Amino acid sequence: MSKRILPLALPLVVALAVLVLVPALLQASGSGYLFRVSITAMIFAILAASLNFITGVAGLLSLGHAAFYGIGAYAAALLATQHGVPFLLTIPLAGVAAAIGGVLVALPTMRLVSIYFAVATLGMGEIIHGTLLNWVDFTRGPMGIPAIPSFKVFGLDLSGNLGSYLVVAVVMLASLWVLHRLTHSYYGNALRALREDDQCADSMGIDVVRLKGEVFAIACFFAGVAGALWAHTTGYISPNDFRFGESILVLAMIVVGGLGSLPGAVIGAVLLIVLPEALRPVGDVRMIVVGCVMFFSILLLPKGLFGEVSALNLVRSSFGGGWKAGTARQSIGWR
Amino acid sequence: MFDAFFVQQLVNGFSVGLVYALIAIGFTLIFGVLNVVNFAHGEVYMVGAYAGVVLITALAPPLVAVVLFVMAVGAVAGFGLERLAFKPFRRFQDEASLKSKAMREATLLSSLAVSIIVREVVEKVFGGAMRPVPFESQLTDPVQIGELSFSTGQFVIFGAAVAMFAGLQFLLYRTRIGLSIRAVANNPLGAKYVGIDTDRTIIATFVVGSVMGAVAGILVALYYGSVFPTMGFAPGVKAFVAMVMGGLSSIPGAVICAIFLGLAEAVATEFLAQGWSEMIAYGFLLLTLIFFPTGLFGGARDRV
Numbered sequence: 001m002s003k004r005i006l007p008l009a010l011p012l013v014v015a016l017a018v019l020v021l022v023p024a025l026l027q028a029s030g031s032g033y034l035f036r037v038s039i040t041a042m043i044f045a046i047l048a049a050s051l052n053f054i055t056g057v058a059g060l061l062s063l064g065h066a067a068f069y070g071i072g073a074y075a076a077a078l079l080a081t082q083h084g085v086p087f088l089l090t091i092p093l094a095g096v097a098a099a100i101g102g103v104l105v106a107l108p109t110m111r112l113v114s115i116y117f118a119v120a121t122l123g124m125g126e127i128i129h130g131t132l133l134n135w136v137d138f139t140r141g142p143m144g145i146p147a148i149p150s151f152k153v154f155g156l157d158l159s160g161n162l163g164s165y166l167v168v169a170v171v172m173l174a175s176l177w178v179l180h181r182l183t184h185s186y187y188g189n190a191l192r193a194l195r196e197d198d199q200c201a202d203s204m205g206i207d208v209v210r211l212k213g214e215v216f217a218i219a220c221f222f223a224g225v226a227g228a229l230w231a232h233t234t235g236y237i238s239p240n241d242f243r244f245g246e247s248i249l250v251l252a253m254i255v256v257g258g259l260g261s262l263p264g265a266v267i268g269a270v271l272l273i274v275l276p277e278a279l280r281p282v283g284d285v286r287m288i289v290v291g292c293v294m295f296f297s298i299l300l301l302p303k304g305l306f307g308e309v310s311a312l313n314l315v316r317s318s319f320g321g322g323w324k325a326g327t328a329r330q331s332i333g334w335r
Numbered sequence: 336m337f338d339a340f341f342v343q344q345l346v347n348g349f350s351v352g353l354v355y356a357l358i359a360i361g362f363t364l365i366f367g368v369l370n371v372v373n374f375a376h377g378e379v380y381m382v383g384a385y386a387g388v389v390l391i392t393a394l395a396p397p398l399v400a401v402v403l404f405v406m407a408v409g410a411v412a413g414f415g416l417e418r419l420a421f422k423p424f425r426r427f428q429d430e431a432s433l434k435s436k437a438m439r440e441a442t443l444l445s446s447l448a449v450s451i452i453v454r455e456v457v458e459k460v461f462g463g464a465m466r467p468v469p470f471e472s473q474l475t476d477p478v479q480i481g482e483l484s485f486s487t488g489q490f491v492i493f494g495a496a497v498a499m500f501a502g503l504q505f506l507l508y509r510t511r512i513g514l515s516i517r518a519v520a521n522n523p524l525g526a527k528y529v530g531i532d533t534d535r536t537i538i539a540t541f542v543v544g545s546v547m548g549a550v551a552g553i554l555v556a557l558y559y560g561s562v563f564p565t566m567g568f569a570p571g572v573k574a575f576v577a578m579v580m581g582g583l584s585s586i587p588g589a590v591i592c593a594i595f596l597g598l599a600e601a602v603a604t605e606f607l608a609q610g611w612s613e614m615i616a617y618g619f620l621l622l623t624l625i626f627f628p629t630g631l632f633g634g635a636r637d638r639v
Contacts, residue, residue, distance in 0.1 A: 061440060108625050115372055115439060119575060120624050123617035126572070130617075134610035244568070248447060255444055288459070291451035298445050299423055 010314075011177075018169050027162060035161040039233050041273040042172045043226050048253040048269040049179050049262055050222035055251070056260035056308070057183050058215045059195025061118040064105070064125020065223060065250050070132055070242030072098040072224025073231040077145040078138075080232070087151050091171065091228045098224025099217045101128070106216035110209055125247055132239040144238025148231050164233050171229060175222050176266065182218065183262055184315045191215060192260070245287065252294040258304020261311035268305065339482040344601045350489040350558070352597020353496040357551035358574035359581070359589040360503060361544030367520040367584040368540045371442045375420060375450035376548055377571025379412045383549025384556035384566060385457060388468055395469065398491070398557075402550060409549025413541040420445040421537070450567075458564040465561040474557040488558030495554055499547055500590065512539050520584070569613070576620040581632050588632025 026034050051065045075097035079085040085093070109120040132139050139145070150159030151167045182188060193201040194211055202208045231237050249272065257268030272293065276286035297304065358380055365373045386408040387401050396404075424441045474488030507513040515536045518526040527533050555570075556562045574589075577596055581588025596616050603612035623631065 061443075108621060112624055115443065116579070116624060118443070119372075119579065120621060122572065123576070123620045127614050127617045130610060130614045134608065248451065251444070252448070285455075285459070287451055288455040291448045291455060295420075295445055295448035295452065298441055298448065302441065 015173060018173060019166065023162060023165050023169070026165065032161050035165055037274065037277050039165055039168050039229075041270045042168045043229050043233070044250065044253065044273050045266045045269040046172050046175045046222055046226040046229070047250050048257070048265040049176055050219040050226070051250050052254045052257075052260065052262060052265035053179055053183065053191075053219040053222075054215055056254055056258075056265070057188060057195065058191040058212070060212065060215070061115075062121040063118050063244070063247055063251070064121040064123075064128070066242045066244070066246035067125040067128035068098040068102055068220040068223040069227040069230070069246065069250075070128065070239070071101045071220075072227025073237050073242065074132060074139055074145070074227075075224065076228035077148045077231040077237055080149050081145060081147060087149070087167075087228075087232055090232070091225055094228035094231075095221040095224040098227065099221040102216040102220025102223075103213055106213050110212055122244070122247075125244060129239055129242055129244070132242065139239070142238060142240075144236055144240075145231075146236045148235050148237070150232055150235065168229050168233065171225060175225060176262070179218075179222065180262055180315070184312070195260075249287075249290055252290050254304075256293055256297045256301075256305060258307040258311065260308035261304060261306050263311050263314065264304050264306035264308075271305075341605070343483055344605060345598060346483065346485065346489065348598040348601025349594060350492045350597070351600065352594035353492050354551050354555050355570060355574050355577055355597055356590040356593035357496055357499060357547050357554075358570055359577040359593045360500070360586055361548045362574050362578045363581070363584065363586050363589045364516070364540050364544040366578065367586075368516060368537060369421070369442075371421070371439050372446070372575070373416070373421075373541075373544075374443060374446040374571075375416055375453065376544070376574070377567030378450040378453045379409060379416065379545045379548040379567075380552035380555075380570060381457065381562070381564065381567035382412050382453065383409050383552035384562045385461065385466075385552075386549070387553030388466065388556055388562050391469055395471065401553060402495075405549050405553040406546045409546040410542045412549065413543075413545025414538060416446070416449065416545065417538050417541040420449045421541075422534075454564050454567070461564070463564055465563045467561050468556055470560075473560045474554075475560060486558070488554070492554050492558060495550060499550065503543070503547070503586070506543065512536070516540050516543075573616045576616045576623075579620060580623045580627075585632045592631065 022038065026038060047065065047069055051062065054060050054062050054065075072094035076087075076090040076094040079090045079093060080087065105121065105124045109117055109124070112120055133141055135141070136143075151164055152159065183191075190201070190206050190211060193204070193206060194208060198208050227242075230241070250269075253268035253272050254265045255268070256271060257264030257266070272290055275293070276289050279285060279289060303309070358376065361379070362373065362376055365371070365376070383405045387405045390396065390401055390404050421442050424445065474486065474491050476487045478485045478487060478490070505513075507517060515526065515531045516539060518529070518531055519533055519536045519540075523533055526536070551570075552567070555566075573596055574593060577593035578589045580592035580596075581590070596619065599619065600612055600615050603615045
């Protein structure tokens with residue numbers, strides 16, 4: 001009996017902490033600023049988890065992730081302000097828009113590897129940022145899009161601090177759960193094979209090209225969802241929110257947390273959002289902190305704060321019994 | 336179409352292209368030797384420009400002195416950069432780890448981190464806004480030749496680019512250190528076996544590349560008349576594009592492609608708005624990667 005209950009313990013604790021404990025504490029503190037910081041941290045947790053799926057798990061170093069975040073944010077903002085689409089629809093639609101963008105980027109860059117792929121995504125990211133900035137008729141260019149409605153569903157107003165927090169928290173948990181299921185499965189194993197040696201994976205019968213396209217579509221979907229949440233919670237977006245610097249910030253998060261580790265990505269996101277805010281009294285040193293944390297973590301902790309191996313062990317022991325050694329004392333792998 | 340204005344644009348594009356070429360040479364040298372991308376190269380360019388401007392503001396020395404000072408700053412920057420962002424990751428000396436994927440990605444990220452720190456520190460110290468170069472020192476005096484008007488900066492950039500390119504060829508093909516740079520680029524382990532100090536050669540490469548980047552920075556600062564902390568990013572990426580287009584380890588190829596990019600951007604401003612023409616380089620990058628994965632002037636190389 002306990003074997004069946006135990007695997008659910010960790011997810012339950014996490015869900016309770018995120019959905020009950022943290023909002024209760026924040027509500028008790030009564031500070032809108034703390035709510036804002038936690039919402040930002042959760043949005044970046046989705047972003048970091050999605051970039052981790054491309055860069056950590058599938059090994060494709062992407063330097064243009066902020067562009068897909070931007071596509072999602074603009075899709076949500078334009079749908080909500082110009083067509084009055086409710087947020088329940090704009091969030092998935094923003095994800096789909098970003099996923100289409102991701103596939104369009106992935107198609108031509110598919111056969112590039114390592115640094116060439118990284119630079120191609122950097123170029124793509126700059127092109128998308130430039131388009132958001134210069135296509136004034138459609139995106140209003142540098143003026144940005146103001147007055148994006150907040151969350152409202154079925155006459156229920158969720159635009160307050162607590163309401164926004166809960167919406168973002170639920171979306172984050174759902175996104176992380178989906179990414180967790182994809183990462184820690186046979187599918188994830190195929191992606192890790194792709195990362196280690198794509199030619200070898202190809203010769204073993206893994207459809208490398210299809211897999212790369214799917215990885216991009218899935219990860220960009222969640223980046224788009226994060227963008228939509230950002231647009232709805234801040235109410236104003238401009239191309240400056242989606243520059244190369246943001247791509248690097250997200251990359252720093254997953255490097256600090258540990259490439260390939262989903263819990264690591266979340267830890268990195270929380271750390272790199274909360275730490276600069278905590279250091280605010282010292283002065284606005286946000287990007288210096290990001291740079292230093294990134295540099296020292298590569299130098300001193302090449303595996304990250306919560307490396308991939310620890311993450312896989314945690315998942316093996318705490319999530320679902322399917323990965324435990326079977327009756328024949330034989331590991332049956334990942335399902 | 337070929338009126339004076341268009342030719343003028345071409346001339347401007349050519350000088351921008353030469354600047355990209357100066358940066359691209361440093362990129363290509365470092366890539367050729369270590370097979371890693373130095374993302375902090377654009378910051379060396381920026382640091383060179385700031386160092387020069389600070390010196391000019393303080394002392395207003397003649398141009399030659401400024402360039403010499405910037406060269407020294409560039410050399411120090413290149414040395415420090417190599418020690419800080421590259422050396423700690425060369426823990427093992429065998430060829431497999433010198434050119435391994437892990438090493439490449441670790442140094443890529445560490446140079447990126449160093450570049451963020453340098454840029455932000457400069458922004459903290461000097462402010463994020465454009466900082467004008469004292470007017471007397473700007474290289475913007477017009478020089479009228481027939482219908483065309485050049486500025487002194489264009490001649491200085493052209494002269495400096497030719498001089499540095501010639502100097503580099505001399506260094507690489509006529510000196511011992513050049514010989515060892517070429518040897519390490521060709522085969523690091525083999526170079527080590529025949530008694531070349533690989534570590535010293537790598538430092539020399541960084542110093543040479545960074546000196547060129549820093550000089551490019553100060554010349555551009557004098558030509559455009561201002562410096563700002565993010566000035567290194569766009570030229571750095573474009574120099575990288577030129578390197579990829581030129582075939583990665585080919586210095587003449589990178590130079591030709593850099594000049595081509597500068598011309599293409601200048602011509603594009605004829606037809607496109609300023610913001611869009613900035614993106615020409617990225618478009619060329621993607622086209623090259625898709626259709627000529629080995630670059631336009633490169634020989635055979637590993638899988639891209």
